[in-house]
Amino acid sequence: MTFSLVARCARTGMFGVAVSSSSPAVAARCAHARAGVGAVASQNVTDPALGTAMLDLMEGGLAAPDALEALRARSEFMEYRQILAVDARGATAIHSGPNSLGVWADAHGPDVAAGGNLLADAGVPQAIAHAFGAAEGHIGDRLIAAMRAGLAAGGEAGPVHSAGLKIVDKLGWPLADLRCDWTEACPxxxxxxxxxxxxxxxxxxxxxxxxxxxxxxxxxPGDD
Incomplete structure (x- = not known):
């Protein structure tokens, strides 16, 4: 019930995550990023601890694919999980367990990984990854363009109600952390x-x- 992407800006080194879902407050559970380390989306019957664990493994020196293998080896119920990751060198890793919900798919390109479940069309992640690669400007602009492309390609099978955008740069806190936790309009x-x-x-x-x-x-008012 989610579609998302994780991405790195090769020019600035910033990382970002953008995610949307029919569930409430999706970004609170699924979006993880750490400056200088990478970005992770942990979704589909979500275990938020997997996002933090992936970032810890990458901060410890593992590339995204190796970190994902280590996570698989030590974590239960991975057949239910989707994990998307990008590391400090732009390497990506994707895990989509066979028990992912509904129509599920994933895709990647340079500095970007995208995935989703309960999708209206299996081509949604590829549309997201392509749009991020084709877009220009700030990583935030590119993340928005990618999510709009995913929605235009069909998005989730039902209406989405929450979304989030998280960006990290050089500091220990997010440069941007924007959320819409519930709306009947377009999050x-x-x-x-x-x-x-x-x-x-x-x-x-x-x-x-x-x-x-x-x-x-x-x-x-009142600020001189």
Whole structure:
């Protein structure tokens, strides 16, 4: 009941995850990323601990494919799980267990892995991966373009209600972590709108964290 991608920007080294689902609050369970390490989506009968475990293995020096093999060897119920990962060198790894729900598929390209379950069309992940590779600009723009392409290719078999976008850069906290936990409208478009609002202010929030003395004004009533 989910489609997603994990990706690396080869130019900046940023990592990102974008995900959407008919379930509520999908990004809270499925989206994992760590600066300098990689990005992981853990989905389909989700075990969120697998995302953290994959990142730990990659931070310990394993490439994404080797980390996934190590995770498979030590984890139960992997036949129910989907795992997508990209590491600091852009290598990708995908696991789709045979008990993934409904129509499921996965795809990868340079610096990107995509996958989904309960899909309307098995070509959805390939459309996502292709769109990320073809898009230009900030990794956030490319993640949005990829998710829109997945939706246009059919998306989930039923309507999606939640979505999320997570981006990490050089710090121990996300550069962006945008979520729509439930809507009867389109959560991907809600995230796209939030990204367009947040993107111009993003670096200012980083500056406020690193050195508030040099931070720009807050632009709210009463702020001189």
């Amino acid at each position: 991907i478009e809600d995230i796209a709108t939030a990204w367009q609002v947040y993107k111009p202010q993003m670096e200012a929030y980083v500056q406020r964290a690193l050195d508030p003395r040099a931070a720009p004004s807050y632009g709210v």
